[in-house]
Each structure stands twice: as structure tokens, then as C-alpha cells.
Amino acid sequence: MSQLKKVINTTQLWSIAVGLVISGEYFGWNYGWASSGTIGFLISTLIVTVMYVTFIFSYTELTAAIPDAGGTFEYASRAFGTWGGFIAAFATLVDFLLAPPAIAYALGSYTHFLNPNIPVIPVAIGTYFVFIAINVLGIKESARFSLVVTILSVLELIIFMAIIFPFFKMDNFLAHNPPSLTADNIFVGIPFAVWFFVAIEGVAMVAEEVKDPNKTIPKAYISGILTLVLLALGVMILSAGVCDWRTLSNIDYPLPETLAITLGRNSYWAKTFASLGLFGLIASFHCNTISYSRQIYALARAGYLPKFLSAVNQRFNTPHWALIGGGLVGFVAIFTGTTSQIIILSVLGAVIMYGISMLSLIVLRRKEPALVRPFKAPLYPFFPIIAFVLSVVCMIAIIYFNQFLGMIFFAGMLVSLGGFYLFIKKKNARY
Template sequence: MEKVDTSQLKKVLKPVHLWAIAVGLVISGEYFGWNFGWDVSGTIGFLIATIIVTVMYVTFIFSYTELTTSIPHAGGAFAYAYRAIGPIGGLIAGYATLIDFLLATPAIAFSLGSYVHFLHPGIGVLQAAVTFNIAFILLNISGVKESATFSVFITILAVGELLMFMGIVGPHFKMDNFMSNPMPFGWSGVFAALPFAVWFYLAIEGVAMVAEEVKDPRRNIPRGYIYALATLVFLALGVMILTGGVTDWRKLSKLDYPLPEAIGIVLGKGSGLTQIFASIGLFGLIASIHGTILASSRQVFAMARSGYLPKGLASVNSRFKTPHWAIVVGGLISFIALFTSNTSDILVLSVMGAVTMYMMSMISLFMLRKKEPNLERPFAAVFYPVFPAIALVISAVCLLAIMYYNLKISLVFYAGLGIALAVFVLLNKHKAKIMDDEMLNGPQAISL
């Protein structure tokens, strides 16, 4: 009887799956959350913030892809920082990534619950959020190819809906509406709006978490990232600009459902098309919660396999070849967040984790260029060192903005990091060497 390898993931993903996973992870950001940026900066102020953040993500992705293809490891930034900086660096990057993805899941679940409650008031927000969480935990356990195929289907529907939205509201765009009181808080508003602009693209880096499950990662990972980034930049700018011109933007700046409201203003809330749009608006949120569960489970799996979390979380289901215990534990954390916190606080913590992880990744890129100049780099960072430097600086500015406007939540983030570091040192994990060929030896150690 052939022995089942319980520490290896199945290689089945192609560029279309990576595009779907990346876009699916992010696309809920086009449906809600970003419009709160208008409330602190105005339309032009938020447009400037969005352009700055778009530059950050373009430079980041074209730099991060070097790391993803050189070290195609399910740990993502955790693996890169460990190799470049050492155990402490790995812990900081791993902690930030866990906060990023594990908390993005309940934030999106809350939004899904609110959306369902808006459509069907008899269904409670928390009830719907928990139901969606359970459903997608089970789907992710069933197999990565099955869940990736679902990602392709649901992401195409979500993108199609946003294109339909732009087609409906585009003819009703008025520049006078968009330019009304465009920067009420001046440049300080642009600074305050940066975290909301990050929400447009947050989690695209999650493709790195499935790097070990990609066929020919050296070739396919860059393709998946580039296709996804191009799609998201077009959708983010198109949705944000067109929505801001259909009415007084202040009417939409505090809503959890700005797109259905904009459609309702254009066509009338009693229109059948408005109702259809509101119903299928769930596709984008569903695509994202599915993707964040997929990505967060791979991060838990990778850190457990490397000894940073309990080893039992690194086991792979013999039938489905998925990290089932990592998926389940991630789900439990999501449930705890759903029952103990609120959407805005969870969202801010998730964004803090993301920008911290971006900074650690760019630092790792610079250090690996010096430490391992002969490392095989199937995709070299574009315009090195300029692009990674730009990504690092803008990420740092975004982190400062979040800390300045969300001091209490920032203290929670850093208190958690401090506890993790203390436990790590007390257990002497900072002196232990990780016996992980994929992390230590690069792509040549991986059977492609």
C-alpha cells in the first residue's frame, strides 16, 4: 500500500486559477468599504489616495513576485523573512500575515451578513455571517482544485457585475457631482484616506499562499499576478470615479452598500434591475470570503509545518490533500471575531497586518539580494531597486496613517505581536533551525 505524504500539497493550479484566486480575494473591496474614504477626504482627495496606493501595489506586486517565484512556499512573507532576516523576522512577517488574512475573513463575513439582512430583513446579520463561514470552510476542505474552480466561476460573475454596474451608471455620470467639495479636509484628508484605498487591493498577495499548489510556478505565478492586478486597477478606478458622479457623493460615503444605492438613484429603487443587482452583489463578497479562507489556512499550515504553530495544524487530509485542521482553526478564529468585535475594528486590524507584511517582504527582498546573489530568480523584480523602495516607503506611510487615526486598535495589534515574540523567545524558538527544504533551498528543492 502506497504511503500517503501528509506534508505535501497537490499541484493543480494554472494561471486562470491564480487570476481567480487573486481577484476573488480582493474584489469585495470594490463593493464596499472604500467609500468611507470619501467621508474623510472627498472625491478628489480619495482619488489621490487611491492613485498613491495603486502605485504602491503595482510596485509591490512586481517586486513581490520575485520572492514568490524564487521561494514558492505556502508561508509567503513568513518564509521570505525567515530566510532573509532569521527566526524573529519570520515571526513578525508570519504574525502580520495571519492578522491580515484571518481577520479579513470575519470582516467580509460581517459584510455578507449585512448584505443578506438588507435584502431579507428576517435573516439576522450574525446568523448569515456564521452560515457563510461554515459553508466555505467545508468547501475549502473538499479540495484545492474544487475550490479554485469555484473561484473562477464566482469571480467571473463578480467582475461581470461590476462591468454591468459601470455600464449602467456611466451614462449618468456628471462631473459637477464628482467635483462638488472635492477636498474638504485638504491634504490631511488624503493621508487619512490611505487605509480605505488599501481596501481596494488588500489580499492580492494571497496568491503566494498557494504557491506550492501551482503547476510550473516560475512561469504561472507572474502571469496570474499581472492579469489580476490589471483587472483590479481597472475596476477600482472605474467603480470609484463613476459612482462619485451619479449623485451627491456624501449620500454614499457612510453606507455598507454604495453600489446598489447608486443603481437605485439612477434607475429607481423599485426597478427590477436594481433588485437583481442588489441580489447578485453577493458574488463579490462570496468570492472574497472564499479566497481569504483559502489563503489564511495555507499560512497557518506553513507556520505549523515550520514549528511556529502546533505541528498538528500542518497535517494534510489524505483524501482531499488539503490542510483541514489549519482551515478549521482559522474558522474558529473567525467565529470568535464575529461574536466579540465589529466590522470596522476588524478591518483596520487586517489592513495593519497587510501593510506590515508588505514592509517585511520588501526588506526581505533587499536583504536576499545581498545575502544570496546567486539565488535562482525566475522573475526578477522590475526596476530594482526603485520599485521595491517605492513600495516600502508608501507601505510605511500607510502604516503611520493607520496608527495616527486608530491608536487604540494599533495598541492591540502591537500588544499581540509583543506577546507572540515573548512566547517565541521563552520557548527558544528563535534559536531553532527550521528543517524545511522549500523555505531554505528555493525552487530547486521543489518537485515541479
């Protein structure tokens, strides 16, 4: 079987880490205001930020020590065996297969904002065709593309914050909040706070294609999470203070709408930002496409999915069937759920995967003490324990406030578990 090529350097990996997530600064998080208010959602975001910082500093140890495209699935398999690997695989697939359709829908919404004559759904579907084609051409070309659009996206967010900063008023930020702050106000906003950072763990899925992974992965992960924390807090806090934030809390294009409200709907900056805002969504969609395809490829290679999905294109060394298969799942999601529902399911898969990853780290420290660990989690075991506890808290909050979606998630897991046992495991048992 053909292997993936090692071509990604540190800067490109940083761009993939940030690019995977940066659309979360452009849309999705604002739904947290509708449920939590600005103050409750700020607290939700700070809790989630602590979870991600401790998680990434811990997860980097696993990714650098085991640079495998399977990511969490590989770590959990080594720590807990076949069934632990299955749970990790299912959670990771939900995370990375459902993030792209939410982003694609937002791309359609941004385009519709620019030109109301262009419908949302065709743009969302067309996005899949374009970026699957780009990713089939090769990871080196994809990484270069990712670097360009990610840098443009980061610069755009910095310019956005600079433009709206003079309009910020603390009275706007504090207005219209619930009269008393409760645990419900805080925890109901958790899934949308997670959306600020979700998918950065996708770096693990391109680990097999990284040059000098022992040094490259830690540098890219840590610089990536620091970049995202600064952007997330800056965009969220400043946006809430420049106008009545309630007008932004249920739309898929909050940033151009913020500029339209503050500068006027005919403002040059508002129209320019809406046009350039597509770069942030494109960066995340592109990088998530890379990640979901590598996850499908790794699972199929290990026998958890049909073997044909592990095929690598002989000319471009890319997993073409994995790219196409994930795209088909995205098509279905676009037509069957709202953006907020897709986000909730995606982040539920993510926080479950985070918890399993932290348990895997702790178990592998004992089970494989001789494993070469180029980077070790600081303040061990406190960082992984904090990340694990907060991921469990987030999981409980998401399920409690979204019980129907939680039922859909676990029903899907049970059905997949049965299918894995009956049709896949018996034929392609790995252990």
C-alpha cells in the first residue's frame, strides 16, 4: 500500500492548526449569546479556554510520541484496546465530519449576505466539490494553500478588531443580560464556546506527513493554541460591546453584520470584510477536509472502516476515497440539520474525544514507560487531569441542555458499534 508523504514544515503545520479552527472566530460562537448572555458566555469561554490550553499541552505529548494519522483512535487503541479505539474513532469522526458542513453552510450564508440572489445551499455543496478536488492534488499543495488563507484570515481578524475597538462600550457588553447569573446561563453556552477552538486536535491526523515531527508538532500546537486564544477573546469581547449584541446572536455572519451596524450598511469596510471573511471559512473548511480524510484513511487502514477507504491515489499520494466518503456525509448533514445543531453534535464528539485522549495519556505513561516522548505534558498529571475533568463537565452540560441531540449521538454510536462488530471486526480484526 502507498504511504503518505512527509512534506509539512513547522509554519505550514501552524497554519493547519489555526486554519482548522479559525472559522470558529467568524461564526457559530455568537449562538452562545442567545442562550447565555454576554457575561454568562464570557465565563463559558474562559472555562473552555482553560480546558483547551491544558488539553493541548497534554495532547502534544501523545501526538509527538505517536505521529499517526489515526490520532486519538491510535492512542486509545494502544491504551485500552479495540473497543477503546472504537469509541475514540466514533467521537473523532463525528467531530471532524460534522464541522465541515457547518462551515460550508456559513460560507453559503456569507455569500448570500454579499449577494442575496445567491442561495446558501448550492454554495455549501459546491464548496465540497472544490476542496475535495484541491486536496486530491496532494498534501504539499494543500499545505501551501492553507498557509496563505490562514495568514490572510488572521490578519483580517486583527484588522476587524482594530476597526471596532473605538466603538466599544462596556455598557453595551453588560446590557440585556439575565438579571441573575446562574449555572444554567454558563453551561448552556458551553458548546458554542468549544466552537471557538474545536478541531485544533486535527493536527494529529496529518502527523504522518510532518517533517521532523518531534520538533515540528510541539511548536505548531503551542503557537497555534496561543494564537487562537487571543483571537477568540478579542473578537468576542469587542463585538459584544459595539452594538446591541442580541442582533448578532442568531445569524451565521456576525462579523460583517457588526461592521454594517457600526459603520453603516454601505460602508466600504463592511462590504470588504464580508468578502474577505470568506478566507477564514475557506481556511477551516480546507483544513478540516484534510483532517477528516486522514482520520477515515487511518480507520480504514486499521480495519475499522471498509478497506477501500484506505486507498491512496498513486499519482498524488492522497486518500481520495476517504475524501469523497467524508464529503458524502457532509452533503447529508447540510440538508438535515441547522447550523447550531450541527455545531452541537460536532463539539459533543470533540469533548468526548478529549476525555478519552487524556485518559490514554495517563494510561500510556504507565503502560509504555519506555515510549520516546520528545515533548512531555507540563505539570503532569495536573494538566491532563484538569483537561479531563473539564471535558467531562462540558460533555454533561452539552447533553443536559441538548438531550435529543445527545440521544442521536449515542444511538449512532450504538448502531456503529453493532455494525463494527458484525461486519468489520470479524473480517479485519487488528488485535
